[in-house]
Amino acid sequence: MTKKPKSVKTWWNEIKQHRYIKSILVFLTAVFLYVMMLGNVIPEQLDIHLSDTAEEDIRSPITIENRQATEQLQSEAVDNVDPNYVLKQNYAETQGGRVNDIFELVIQVKKDQTTSESDSEEDEEEVDEEERLEESLNSVKDALSSGTSNQLSDETIITLLETSESQLVLAKEATSNTVFEVMSEQIEAGDLQEARDKVDGLINISTVSNRLRDAMVEVGQFAIIPNYVYDRDSTERLREEASENVEPVMIREGQLLVQQGDVINNEMYAQLKLVGLLDESLNFYPYIGLGLFVMIIMGMMLYFIQESNTTVKNNNSHFLMFILVFVIVTCLMKVTSYTELINIAGVGYVVPVAAGTMLLTLLLNTRIALFSSVLYAIVGTVLYSQDGASSFNVTYGFYLLVSSLAGALFLDTSNRITRLLKAGFLVACINVIAVLTLLFIKGLQHNWIEVGSHVASAAFSGIAAAILTIGLLPFFETGFSILSVSKLIELSNPNHPLLRKILTEAPGTYHHSVVVGNLAEAACERLGENGLLARVGAYYHDVGKTKRPHFFIENQLRQDNPHDKISPQLSTTIIISHPYDGADLLREYKMPKEIVDIAEQHHGTSLLKYFYHKANQDVEQPLPESQFRYPGPKPQNKVACIVAIADSVEAAVRSMSKPTPDKIEAMVNKIIKEKLEDGQFDESEITLRELNDIALSMLETLKGTFHQRIEYPDEMKKGGKEHDDTRGNHGRDEHTNK
Template structure:
């Protein structure tokens, strides 16, 4: 059988994979590949158009954007269309009545002061006897003139009131009798109140003043008092139905808010073929970036940001997820190759739109990438990658979309990739791959049908049939490509896939034939260990097939000195009886590491080499240790009789080690029973646990108990009791046997 060399055995990769910046360089390279494949899809389409020319074809908007200039114009129109809001100011009526009342109160106050002064003068006059004093009093009366009364009245009134009242009006009010003054006050106040309770606009003020004059024109008072009343009543009338600034502003703001933004929708027809490109049309073309006077740098910058975000999230997930991608740069390189190959295939399919066949781009075999990642790495990584593929595809397949992103292809690629992950399991059979292809085809058809229904367009039956047919074919193409590429990835990157494990479990493999021919006892022992390990691994969710194949090869090192191991000592003396315990120890301890070297020389995957090297961990070679202590008077160090390790670093290695020890121990029992077997198995597991052999792997106490139970069940089937033949039948049996 030819030896296949993976990239792990290449000297250049051994030097490069441990470089401190290799992972940074890797994601940078993936970003460059992604950007290079997408850059042609975001190059802005510019048109050589000028105002006043005629369009040669239909031009549609490539994106959805607001036409802010048009929106602002409509908002201004709505603002201007709102008439000022008027409101009745009831307080104005009360204020004017209070001003009129203040006029009459001031008149009454001045009249009271004059009366009080005259009364004081009269009192002084009656008590005076000298003529000189009388003359002085007469002079005092003459000084209290009408002008003084008017001046005193104006002092009591406000400046605004004084500006609207003539001296004749005040003089009339100061002269009339108290009864007429009271009539004037009541009539004027009542008239002003009646008129001011109605809405009076600025243009209606003169009309209202005329109305109040008619109401105060009564016959019961003198004409001069009537004129005074008219003047006061006209002063009391003012506009009370005025613009409400706050309400007006609020109404105009509401009108502006009601204006819907003017949007240029993606796919909107801006210019029809043969239509003249007016200034408004040209402005719309510039708005959506179709004219030559736009900045073409922005799309490239936007794509760079998208790619950086994708690579950032991808690197974070792959470095954080508990998979081999976290530490194994060879697996990371393989992931990058699968990622790049899938994107290249998608790019080639996206370029098939020039064929002008309905639905041709749905033939994209995106499920190939996720199926390969699931088979070779892990399903959760494949699920995350399907989201990345969907985002990339939504940009890559925008050739027939009016905008930068084609959401229909993004949705299609996502579901197609996820379908390949969900249906595929760890089964190695080709039939399972074919079933996965059928499942992917079914999901593809359903997704495409859903997209057609969502578009709610009048598609013809032929067009619908082509779309669904290409979607169905994509699933089978993905499986065919996966089956064809899988061996290359397994061999090129040393991946221990299910198919590879089945191949290595073939008894015709040179190493297995070597064990069978040179150490048949070891071969039989390995088969039983494989049965024990596989069942135990499956009970705790570990890789049972890996444990089985690892068990087949775990003692390959014994073929170098097969007769020094008791299972191969048939009808010969034990060579350990004639050599020292230290030499025996050296021979026995060497077999895991001899086996690891042999496996490496045959380019066996590292996972199997680890099982062969770690299945004894650092356990003590008890038999020869105690024998050396008995034969020597010197102090024998226990460390000298321990395997140098390493300890098991994964569940499969640990379980194979337990199964190896259990099988040898049970085989040495004289009369094994179920109870004895269970006690022995649990004692071996406990001893290894206390000896720290499971410190480097993630086995829990619960899992150790499940492993013990599983091995007991398997051993009970292997070492079951047999029926003893009666003595009379023994000769007959022997005869038949011969």
């Protein structure tokens, strides 16, 4: 036997739910973003040479330091620092000490010579005077440093050696004092000779011979040295400080490097090369940076989707729809970014970015739309850098953020055309305010005609977003089977074929469903759930009764009850089948899954108490409850739980002969309690507090007058005692015993 080929619908459903489909979509979206933004980050390469005439203004795409210019300024600052000199006050004392040392040395040599002569024997020949003087001279010169001995003439040393000790002491004091006096003043290297000349004038002692005075002058002049000297350490420190105080020469992002019509000189050419506009080698950094930028965006997107409790997390179809809206908005921003190249002021503000958040608000929820606003703004900062020097245009990023946020916040759950247009008008107003804010902060450097162009573009953006949303919404709703507000409103139309079928074939069920819808909608809105979904789901929840309408009490009117003529087991089979008959019928009419689920789950696994007790009245061995329970599933969400409670409450209250507020309250609380104890809410996330709010909401709604029905006893008992349902109410499960 050949295997039957899968239908296109089955194949597509398998593809949508594939475990790797989300990863594939994320990868494709990342590639798409990378390609879309690549042209905005690749450095522009100019074909320009020295002495060429610039055909347009050229601005720097980056902020970078001009090291060559900075070093030149630092060199100039260092050169402007004069050498630092300091006055060495201690030099006067030091040099005076040197003078004393010279005289003391001469005195000591003379003493040594005298002692040597007295110790020699009497019969030794007398030493020649010249040899003795020569010996003394050599002794002095040997004791003196080479520098000193070279500076002092032999004549001066001999004169000192031939002078008496008393004269030497006098000469020492006079010469030392003269040196100290001269060096007490500031002596620069250039003024050294002038200072030495002062020694000759200051040494004026009449008690010494001219020869000794000349020797004193020579020693004094030798001792005079510059005391205002160059300080290398402090000079280097001052030059370092001067170099460090030079501000770096920066080429700022967006700075005008070459003006249109300028002839390219060496300085301009060097700057163009420095910022990479003339670099012919391939620079990989912008490509890597863009890759990291895309990774950040996709990471934010995946983290939000994973942490947010939305349908996008688990529903691949909704995720695909989210990605498609993102792609559409990105394409709109990319296309409109090129309008900046047109010489029309503010024309780039026409981008209808709010259409993306409007669509997401209507198709998914407001939370996703608000998050998408941030993504649009981040991506837009790059896409709108088309005609700018920078890779990020923060001005447009701010505008896109404000506009898209307004689209999400001003649009409620209603998608009537009038409401969409009103939201578009409000977005236009916000856009205009955002644009004026940007213009005023910059100092309004435009004339009023250009301001009007900015305002007109911003206003058009809001209206265009609303129109675009109206045009795209039906395609998304149809293509993704989205149960949007407009779809729910369409399904609530009484002229819908299924509602007309219920009305004509089971009028009692139709009336019951309308009241259940009222109860469920009010309760959902109290809990913050989708009230319109609850109402429409209630309208269709009993559509399965149209298959055998007369087996349900609300459609019997004055007819005999057919359950009186069949067994409880057969009655149970007929009653239990209606949720699943209704689900099949809804699927046949291609109704949304949410509506089908409500119809299939509104009885959960409840027990048909009446038929269960009736079947066990005349048997010895009690039949199992499982034969008289709905097969389920139990309600899977809060809306299904609310419809199930409203379904039971409506039928129970209508069956009361004389309903009073106290009796209605007791009945509502009893129904909720029994369902809770029976575990009908176990598979939903509904809480006890929410069940209490549901009860309060339904009590407020039950204000109408109900037509007469047989009142339900509290409990069905064996042996003809009290039971859940009377014979007049055959065919209703639980408190409603449908």
